[in-house]
Amino acid sequence: MLAxxxxxxxxxxxxxxxxxxxxLKVRLPQVLDWLAREQPDVLALQETKLQDADFxxxxxxxxxxxxxxxxxxxxxxxxxxxxEPGSARxxxxxxxxxxxxxxxxxxxxxLRVLDLYVPNGQEVGSEKYAYxxxxxxxxxxxxAAQLAEHPxxxxxxxxxxxxxxxDVHDPEAWRDKILCSxxxxxxxxxLLDLGLSDTFRLFEQEPKSFSWWDYRGMGxxxxxxxxxxxxxxxxxxxARCRTCRVDKAPRKLERPSDHAPVVAEFAD
DNA sequence: ATGGTGGCGCGGCCA
Numbered sequence: 001m002l003a004x005x006x007x008x009x010x011x012x013x014x015x016x017x018x019x020x021x022x023x024l025k026v027r028l029p030q031v032l033d034w035l036a037r038e039q040p041d042v043l044a045l046q047e048t049k050l051q052d053a054d055f056x057x058x059x060x061x062x063x064x065x066x067x068x069x070x071x072x073x074x075x076x077x078x079x080x081x082x083x084e085p086g087s088a089r090x091x092x093x094x095x096x097x098x099x100x101x102x103x104x105x106x107x108x109x110x111l112r113v114l115d116l117y118v119p120n121g122q123e124v125g126s127e128k129y130a131y132x133x134x135x136x137x138x139x140x141x142x143x144a145a146q147l148a149e150h151p152x153x154x155x156x157x158x159x160x161x162x163x164x165x166x167d168v169h170d171p172e173a174w175r176d177k178i179l180c181s182x183x184x185x186x187x188x189x190x191l192l193d194l195g196l197s198d199t200f201r202l203f204e205q206e207p208k209s210f211s212w213w214d215y216r217g218m219g220x221x222x223x224x225x226x227x228x229x230x231x232x233x234x235x236x237x238x239a240r241c242r243t244c245r246v247d248k249a250p251r252k253l254e255r256p257s258d259h260a261p262v263v264a265e266f267a268d
Numbered sequence: 269a270t271g272g273t274g275g276c277g278c279g280g281c282c283a
Contacts, residue, residue, distance in 0.1 A: 022283085023275055047283090049275070074276055075283095120283055128282095160283095214283090215273040258274075258283080 014266050015040045018229055019250075020117070020158040020212070020259035024048040024079070027257055028056055030250055034261065035063050038247070041083045042108055043261075044115035046158045048077035055079070070101045078104040078115045078157070086113075094145075096138045105146070111237075112150035114143070116157035124181050132160070136187035144194050153234040155196060158212075158259065160228055161188045163198060167227035169208060179226060197238035199231045199264045200245075211246050212259045220251055231264045240267040 017040040021027040024045060035043065043065075048055070050071045060067045060081055070091040071077035078101060080086060090105035092098065104115040116139070121132035146153055161184045165171035174180040192198065200209075210225025219225065233241055244264040251260040 026275070047275095075281090122282080217272060219273095255274090 014268060015263065016042045016044075016111075016113075016154055016156065016231060016266070017261050017263040018044045018046070018115070018156040018158070018231060019261035020046040020229060020257060022047045022049075022257040022259065024050055024056065024077070025054075026255065028059060030253060030256070032059065032063050034247075034250055035065065035081070038261075038263065040081075040263065042111070042113055042154075043081040044104075044113065044156050045079040045081070046077075046115070046117035048079050049074060050077055068104060068106050070104050072099070072101045076101045076117055078102060078117050080104050080106045080108075080113055080115050082106070082108045082113075084108050093135070093138045093142050095141070096135065098135075102135075107150075110152050112146060112153045114146060114153065114155045116155065116159065118158060118160045120160050121178050121184070123178055124176060129178065133183055133187060136184075136191075140187070140190050140194065143191055143196070147195055147234055151234060152237050153196075154237060154264075155191070155232040156230065156262075158228060159188065159230050161185060162226045162228055163188055163201075163230070166207075167210070169210065169224045169226070174226075179228060191232065195235055196232040197235070197241075199233050199238060199241045200227070200262070202238065202241055203244060205245075209246055211262055213251065215258050220256075229259055229262045231262055233264070237266065241265070242267055 051073045065081040066085045069079035086106040088107045102117040119132040122128040211229035213219040213225040247261045
């Protein structure tokens with residue numbers, strides 16, 4: 001029997017996805033179905049809402065994925081599933097002493113993955129809004145350092161920021177509201193200006209493409225959404241990006257997450 | 269300004 005050739009060390013994973021599942025306990029069957037159908041090389045999850053002792057690692061491993069996670073009870077929680085094993089796991093932003101589990105950095109092959117659940121901010125001017133902006137400022141310093149260290153960096157997750165008016169179903173209604181305020185958008189632009197591309201905007205997209213729809217008021221059926229789930233890629237990685245799309249199918253299921261997965265594919 | 273829905277967990281917080 002011939003041995004399979006070893007994976008080339010500089011090969012970048014071709015299919016990378018992000019999905020805010022709003023409770024992995026509830027959504028695990030949907031996640032397992034989606035993995036089987038889409039077979040991503042990396043899937044970053046947010047809002048797992050599970051402490052690590054309760055994380056369903058065995059089910060995910062049985063589906064053929066390695067998994068790293070950083071969770072807490074009830075709120076937040078992030079995980080990265082990968083075909084290849086991950087290493088060099090990081091769960092905190094340097095300089096931010098924060099019990100909230102919102103960050104998971106992981107190396108998968110030559111790729112560096114940074115999975116984020118950016119704070120929501122609740123309302124412009126609130127304490128949580130100040131926390132969000134401070135968190136994003138700390139993140140920018142960390143991303144700058146990560147870019148210097150890892151040429152092939154993907155920063156993905158629920159950013160809780162709609163980058164511009166194209167990403168908002170009703171820009172006038174949302175003007176200066178949470179997820180759309182100028183300060184939040186400026187914080188996101190600062191990240192992009194470090195050398196990241198919003199892969200979704202590398203390609204022509206249908207107008208009114210969103211990744212999140214409020215559960216209330218039949219938001220999904222009326223397409224009253226925002227695009228707040230992003231896959232940002234460093235320049236060498238963005239140069240190889242071939243597609244980025246929102247997969248609305250899981251949002252149509254019974255008992256869905258309020259977010260849909262976003263998927264980017266890369267040439268080898 | 270509030271409430272609409274959903275998850276967690278069993279009252280109220282968070283999104």
